[in-house]
Amino acid sequence: MSDALLELDGVTSGYMGDIDVLRNVSLSIRQGHISGLIGLNGAGKSTLFKTIYGFLKPKSGAIRLHGQDISGREPHTLIDDGLWYIPQESSLFPYLTVEENLLLPLQGRRARYGDVMAARLEDTLQKFPVLREKLRAQAGDLSGGQQKSLEFAKAYMVQPRVCLIDEPSIGLAPKVAMEVFQWIKAFAASGMGILLVDHNVRRVVSMSDHIYVLSLGEITASGAPEDFQGDLHAQVKEWLGITF
Numbered sequence: 001m002s003d004a005l006l007e008l009d010g011v012t013s014g015y016m017g018d019i020d021v022l023r024n025v026s027l028s029i030r031q032g033h034i035s036g037l038i039g040l041n042g043a044g045k046s047t048l049f050k051t052i053y054g055f056l057k058p059k060s061g062a063i064r065l066h067g068q069d070i071s072g073r074e075p076h077t078l079i080d081d082g083l084w085y086i087p088q089e090s091s092l093f094p095y096l097t098v099e100e101n102l103l104l105p106l107q108g109r110r111a112r113y114g115d116v117m118a119a120r121l122e123d124t125l126q127k128f129p130v131l132r133e134k135l136r137a138q139a140g141d142l143s144g145g146q147q148k149s150l151e152f153a154k155a156y157m158v159q160p161r162v163c164l165i166d167e168p169s170i171g172l173a174p175k176v177a178m179e180v181f182q183w184i185k186a187f188a189a190s191g192m193g194i195l196l197v198d199h200n201v202r203r204v205v206s207m208s209d210h211i212y213v214l215s216l217g218e219i220t221a222s223g224a225p226e227d228f229q230g231d232l233h234a235q236v237k238e239w240l241g242i243t244f
């Protein structure tokens with residue numbers, strides 16, 4: 001039996017009719033591991049996230065979370081089963097305060113979180129101190145870096161078993177981006193399984209336990225980071241099928 005938390009087995013998916021954006025994609029995410037996904041613009045990385053998280057229903061193949069097939073399940077039910085998604089675009093409610101944004105996912109799940117909500121909030125504010133002084137501020141009034149902190153703090157509040165993270169460093173100053181990568185490492189160190197996409201390929205390769213290369217909707221290479229060291233620039237071109 002596989003020890004993967006999340007597993008894709010031959011998944012084919014797309015937005016309309018007979019146009020397949022993802023073709024026969026198989027990958028797995030293990031506890032405490034970062035799986036890095038790299039690919040050119042338009043390769044299908046965001047489509048892969050949307051398919052796993054239930055926004056798109058696979059045409060074929062299976063997506064298993066803790067061994068259960070979740071293909072096509074509603075996103076909110078996946079949260080209950082320990083899956084969380086930090087999308088490239090904001091998932092915050094801009095007119096709610098920082099505190100309301102943090103508590104919202106837990107308030108809808110009182111049976112699970114009712115007893116731990118206050119302690120979880122305090123723990124989260126210790127991990128993300130910048131948010132403590134902004135608790136009563138509207139999320140939409142925060143800077144870009146603070147909003148990204150809030151996205152990760154929200155995930156920390158829920159403490160999922162698997163976290164999908166799409167382009168977390170895009171548009172951030174280098175210092176803030178470094179902080180974001182530290183949070184991701186801390187998430188994995190706490191036992192979370194991570195699927196990470198970022199345009200900073202060198203960073204993704206250096207911090208992942210396993211790499212997948214997605215090219216035109218197909219996984220064209222995969223392996224341990226050691227297999228991906230050396231002349232990264234030339235290798236990336238080869239994996240992605242770029243010839244000049």
Ligand SMILES: Nc1ncnc2c1ncn2[C@@H]1O[C@H](COP(=O)(O)OP(=O)(O)OP(=O)(O)O)[C@@H](O)[C@H]1O
Nearest residue numbers: 014015016021039040041042043044045046047048
């Ligand atoms: N809502 C949609 N409807 C139809 N086609 C879409 C939709 N979203 C994306 N696509 C198409 O699916 C393909 C893959 O796009 P996707 O956004 O998944 O790629 P990506 O690897 O995440 O690229 P990027 O790095 O630019 O975000 C592209 O050809 C894109 O035009």
